[in-house]
Structure formats: C-alpha cells, structure tokens
Amino acid sequence: MLNKLIIIGAGGHCRSVLSAAKLMQTWEDYKVIDFNSSKQNEQIMGCKVLPFNKISELNGKNIDFFIAVGDNILRKSIFKKISNLKCNFVNIHHPNALIDSHSKIGIGNYFGQFSNIGACANMGNFNIINSFGNIEHEVKIGNFNHLAPSSTICGRSELKNGVFIGSKAVVIEKIKIAENTIIGAGSVVLKSVNEANKKLVGIPARIL
Numbered sequence: 001m002l003n004k005l006i007i008i009g010a011g012g013h014c015r016s017v018l019s020a021a022k023l024m025q026t027w028e029d030y031k032v033i034d035f036n037s038s039k040q041n042e043q044i045m046g047c048k049v050l051p052f053n054k055i056s057e058l059n060g061k062n063i064d065f066f067i068a069v070g071d072n073i074l075r076k077s078i079f080k081k082i083s084n085l086k087c088n089f090v091n092i093h094h095p096n097a098l099i100d101s102h103s104k105i106g107i108g109n110y111f112g113q114f115s116n117i118g119a120c121a122n123m124g125n126f127n128i129i130n131s132f133g134n135i136e137h138e139v140k141i142g143n144f145n146h147l148a149p150s151s152t153i154c155g156r157s158e159l160k161n162g163v164f165i166g167s168k169a170v171v172i173e174k175i176k177i178a179e180n181t182i183i184g185a186g187s188v189v190l191k192s193v194n195e196a197n198k199k200l201v202g203i204p205a206r207i208l
Helices: 012-024 052-058 072-085
Strands: 003-008 027-034 047-051 063-067 199-201
Touching (some): 003 012, 003 052, 012 027, 027 052, 047 052, 052 072
Parallel strands (some): 003 027, 027 047
C-alpha cells in the first residue's frame, strides 16, 4: 500500500512540489496544510486544504511530510514547530531532475524540473533546487538553502545554511558562501563570502 503525502504550505511553491510529487507516483493520497486557511472545502490542484491545527491529527504510520515553503527562514521555523511530532520527511524530485548516484542527499529537499546534482555532491536537509538549478561535482550544501531557477554552483564550492541564490546567478568553482547570504539574480560570485547575513549583487558580485 502506498503512503499518503502531507504538504505543508499552500503558496506558489506548493504547486511545483505537488506537481512533481504526483509525477513520482509514490503516494496514493495528497493533502495540503495551510497556515491561514479560512475557506470551506478549499482545494489546490484537486487536493484538500486543511488548517495548520490539524497537523497533529495527521501524523502516523504510512504518512510522509514535505515543507513546501520557499522562504528559508519560514521553512526552518515550521520545521522547528513540528519537529516534536517526529514526522517522516521525504525528498521530492521532478522525474526530469538528474541526481547523480554518487551524491549524498539528506531529507526534505526539493529538486525541480531539469535540475542537476553532480557527482559526489553532498547536500543536507530542507533545500530547494528549482528548475534548471545546477549543482556541480563535489559541491557541499548545508540546510535550508534555496537555489532559484537556472542558478549554478560550480564544482567544489560550498554553501553553508540559509543561503538564497537568485535566478541565473553563478557561483564559480571553489567558493565558500557564509550563512544567510543572499545572492541577487544574475550575479556572478568570484570570491568567497566569509561573513554571514550579507547581500551581494552584480558582475562581479559585490556586497551591498
């Protein structure tokens, strides 16, 4: 018997996650948890939407969970709120995502359409790799990071935790990015970012 999937978060990212999950054909039933649900009989892509206070009633055997929230800080906060429930978190990947068999992947990660995880990459938990996101060989990625569509992390670079990489931004090889760094869309990072909580934009990327 297939498991049921509970998707936490009813925003835009939920649609991408739900679409990929259905294509995986791993679950027999899907439900969405919304923090602000006030509508009766609300549905997203044919799936019933339930209020957040119902989450404790849904935990149990044969039930998997996924946090579908794009904001890194909020995603981490939600995980902390429900960590006491001992939920079984799963990875969700679009069937067209390429994940090398020699890579190491944690839990709660999302891999969008045509994303690429290269050889010997090492990834933690609750990361988002959006459509056409490219993580090359031996890249290390921590937890609660978000790579926007068509962003690229070149070989042997490292992202700590809570990093956001904008659409079409590039981090060249052997670069280290400190925690909670924000890289603007289209930027090119040529030097390591050693201080946390910085914002960078431009070609080459500079701290604002």
